[in-house]
Amino acid sequence: MLSGVVVYFNMAIRAYRVIICRLVLFLFCFVVGEGRHHGFFRINELQDMRLVTDEQWFIQKLDHFNGADSRAWKQRYFVNDVFYKTGGPVFLMIGGEGPANPAWMQHGTWLTYAEKLGAICFMLEHRFYGKSHPTVDLSTENLRFLSSRQALADLAHFRTKIAEARGLLNRKWVAFGGSYPGSLAAWFRLKYPHLVDAAVASSAPLYATVNFPEYLEVVWRSLASENAECPLLVQKASDSLVERLKNPLTYDNITKDFNLCSKLQIETETDSAYFLEMLAGNFMDVVQYNEDNRGFEGVMGTNITIKVLCGVMADTSLGDPYARYAAVAHLMMDTFSMKCLDASFNNNLRDMTNTSWDGPAASGGRQWVYQTCSEFGFYQSTDSPNQPFTGFPLEYHVKQCKDFYNISAQELAEAVAETNEYYGGYDIHSARIVFPNGFIDPWHALGITQDITDDLPAVFIKGTAHCANMYPASPDDLLQLTLARDQIFLHLQRWLKQ
Known part of the structure; x- marks a missing residue:
């Protein structure tokens, strides 16, 4: 929020x-x-x-x-x-x-x-x-x-x-x-x-x-509202990347293609899911804040729009859909003046479990994810077939509640149910x-x-x-x-x- x-x-x-x-x-x-x-x-x-x-x-x-x-x-x-x-x-x-x-x-x-x-x-x-x-x-x-x-x-x-x-x-x-x-x-x-x-x-x-796959379903429809082929191209690119991740011999190329800060290491399904969600986030963020008029030059949603991303995905001069997906990642890094992309879940785990007010996630990351684990869920998983991405299922999100705060899947489910009991959900x-x-x-x-x-x-x-x-x-x-x-x-x- x-x-x-x-x-x-x-x-x-x-x-x-x-x-x-x-x-x-x-x-x-x-x-x-x-x-x-x-x-x-x-x-x-x-x-x-x-x-x-x-x-x-x-x-x-x-x-x-x-x-x-x-x-x-x-x-x-x-x-x-x-x-x-x-x-x-x-x-x-x-x-x-x-x-x-x-x-x-x-x-x-x-x-x-x-x-x-x-x-x-x-x-x-x-x-x-x-x-x-x-x-x-x-x-x-x-x-x-x-x-x-x-x-x-x-x-x-x-x-x-x-x-x-x-x-x-x-x-x-x-x-x-x-x-x-x-x-x-x-x-x-x-x-x-x-x-x-x-x-x-x-x-x-x-x-x-707990599970909110509908988020990505709306992303599909919003991309399609600009160009019916756009979400299909994103899906092809995402699927292609998932196939590459199955072969460690591709990791050097992927590291280069997406300008990662260190060589890609995929040792667990969590490592893969973290990387895939990070790249999908380029599209998710732009859709959510498309042309929102925050008046903030250089901030997501101000200059980079659905039209811009779909234009990149449709540009055959950039190569196949996988190459265009990488081009979108580079565009977003340039927008945020990022030298490289840190795709390490272990680094994220280290930062998210830092409990100091001076910690790297203290601006809100550690606090908000705690609220999702203790009250709301809201996890935007790829569990629906009617969306363009692959690789970050509900289990990946739920596991982070355990990793960061020792909150179990059952405790999460009970907390979310209690939230709806207390506020009424849609029935306000x-x-x-x-x-x-x-x-x-x-x-x-x-x-x-x-x-x-x-x-x-x-x-x-x-x-x-x-x-x-x-x-x-x-x-x-x-x-x-x-x-x-x-x-x-x-x-x-x-x-x-x-």
Whole structure:
């Protein structure tokens, strides 16, 4: 949830993009840059732009569900009251699996809504991400305090105390979030209806599932929407690579073809799956964030689109489909200024089990994968025949829960089932929640894409990807996206008058 995946965390090596970009829901959802699209503020109206980007701190309980535990910690948040008018609503942007980016206090569709409605805006960073460190390290023992339920309790306590401190007790509150934070926005409204009056749950996966092969099925359809031959060519390339991996004599050539940092070593099925998922991730990431208008030059989804990748896969001058697949990998490495590709699962295992806040996966990778193992699953396996890749089945993903946190397959399955019992999955019983989703975005398969009731409407946006409605408007936006933003605003306007 990306968020992610820096993405919010801007991982320097591709290995983490595999873990985070697709297991993570939020990361990219919460990256807004200073690129070609400007923010919504008129500079001459601001006395000091720093006021909306200065970090502030809030005292939280470590464990909201244990009255005998009095331990506390400091949670980071941001405020923008530039548009606030007396009596106006309160907007709360929910942080997710990456650092809370203060750019959201200057950019984004929610600020357009805030200006029109006279709202004061807050953004609360998620516990265990960014600078919000509830414990001394990221040991598995400490990660037991990382959960969506604890995060919702953080939101509830923050909302209660901030309302008291700032005289906002009688104001209407609206929760915003994209991807995993979109789920939190919906669940905040569901579980604490007395504290939040409405929610915008963008690209929110509401149904937890251990196995999520539908993700790659949507990738197939999204590639085919550009060119019917594109996913077939990707499939041929992936199958060809799998055949090569069966013969150790090909490893030197594969190392060269994909510019690996060290000679390819395939000693276990996990080694093979890790490498194959890493390469498939080039297509998965681009599909998820296709033309998303984050305004971040050089970030996945801004310049590299489905059209670009399918163009490479169709270019016969590059050689056979396998050679074109390698060309896509080189294109992505160039995009991220990577000198080589680290395809070693052992290196990844070493980094993911580092429990220090200074560790290479502490920006969010270790934390988010823990949440998938302890709450959500969401594993994008190749277990479906209706998708273009081969080689990273569910067993590969589940094994990592054991490797990283000593969480067994049974414990994972039970945890995911409990998540759906607690929140209701698709069968959410609430009101005044709007569910925007993009047709291109693979995550829509776990979201709400049809109206449940008049007060639980879906906004299913053709031609758009993950969290597209959240980003600043652009002259290049599809008409469907522009209308979707307007539709969401009309829902908010109606609900805030009730």
